[in-house]
Amino acid sequence: RRSAGSGAITIDGQDIRKVTLQSLRKAVGVVQQDAFLFTTSIENNIAYGNPWARETRIGQAAEYAQLHNYIMGLPAGYTTVVGERGAPLSGGQRQRLTIARSLMLRPSVLVFDDSTAAIDAGTEQRIRAAMKRFARDRVTLIISHRLSSLMHADQILFVEGGRIVERGTHEELLALGGRYRALHDLQLRPDDERPVAGAA
Numbered sequence: 001r002r003s004a005g006s007g008a009i010t011i012d013g014q015d016i017r018k019v020t021l022q023s024l025r026k027a028v029g030v031v032q033q034d035a036f037l038f039t040t041s042i043e044n045n046i047a048y049g050n051p052w053a054r055e056t057r058i059g060q061a062a063e064y065a066q067l068h069n070y071i072m073g074l075p076a077g078y079t080t081v082v083g084e085r086g087a088p089l090s091g092g093q094r095q096r097l098t099i100a101r102s103l104m105l106r107p108s109v110l111v112f113d114d115s116t117a118a119i120d121a122g123t124e125q126r127i128r129a130a131m132k133r134f135a136r137d138r139v140t141l142i143i144s145h146r147l148s149s150l151m152h153a154d155q156i157l158f159v160e161g162g163r164i165v166e167r168g169t170h171e172e173l174l175a176l177g178g179r180y181r182a183l184h185d186l187q188l189r190p191d192d193e194r195p196v197a198g199a200a
Contacts, residue, residue, distance in 0.1 A: 011139075026105075026107070027109055028108070028110075029107035029109070029110050030102065031098050031099050031112050031115035032098070032113045033095070033114040035086065035094035035097065035098040036098070037082050037086045037098075039082065041078065042074075042080050042097065043055075043058055043078040045082055045097055046061055046062060046101050047104060049105055053104055058100075058104065059078075061104045062078075062097075064099075064127070064133075065096040065100040065127060065130075066123050067093060067096040070093060090118075092120065094118075095115055095116060095119055099115060108139065109138065109140075109141070110135060110140045110141070111140075111143070112140070112143065112144070114144055116144070124149065125148075146187070147180075147183060147184055147188060148187075152170070153169075155169065156169065156180065158173070165178075165179060166180050
C-alpha cells in the first residue's frame with residue numbers, strides 16, 4: 001500500500017492505514033478497465049473468491065451487470081467456458097462479467113476504475129440504474145473520463161495533477177464554469193452545437 005503525501009482515507013471514520021490488508025480487501029471491491037478472466041466457466045468466473053455461492057446469487061449478480069440475458073442465450077449458458085482472452089465474450093461483456101464478480105463479494109466499498117469504457121451508453125445506463133439498488137447502503141467510487149458515468153454521483157471530484165481542483169454536484173460544477181464545464185461541453189453537447197474544425 002502506498003501512503004498519500006498528506007491527508008487520510010477513512011472508511012466509517014477509521015484510517016485505512018490502521019486496518020489489516022486482509023480486512024481491507026474484504027471491504028473493498030475493485031472493477032478495473034482491463035478485465036481479467038480465468039480459463040473456466042462463466043459461472044466460476046463470476047463466483048471466483050466465493051466458490052460456495054448459490055446459482056441464484058450468481059444469476060442475480062449477472063442481472064445487475066446486465067449480462068444474464070446474454071449468458072442464457074449461449075448454448076451452454078453459465079457453464080460456457082471462457083478462453084484466455086475472454087472468448088467468446090466481447091470487451092464490454094468481459095467488463096460486465098468482472099462487475100458481476102465484484103458484486104458477488106458484496107463489499108462495503110465499490111470502486112469502478114474506468115470499468116465501463118468498452119460498454120455502450122445504453123447498457124451503461126441500465127447498469128447504473130441496477131447499481132443504485134445494489135449500492136444503496138454502500139460507498140461507490142467511480143473513476144472515469146466519461147462524464148456520462150459521473151453526472152448522477154452525489155459528489156464529483158475533478159482531479160488534475162494529483163490534486164482536487166473542483167468539487168461539487170454535476171449542476172454545481174456546470175454553474176462554476178471551470179474545467180468540468182469545459183469537458184462537459186466537449187463530450188456531451190449535441191453534435192450540431194459543436195464548433196466545426198476549421199470554421200471561422
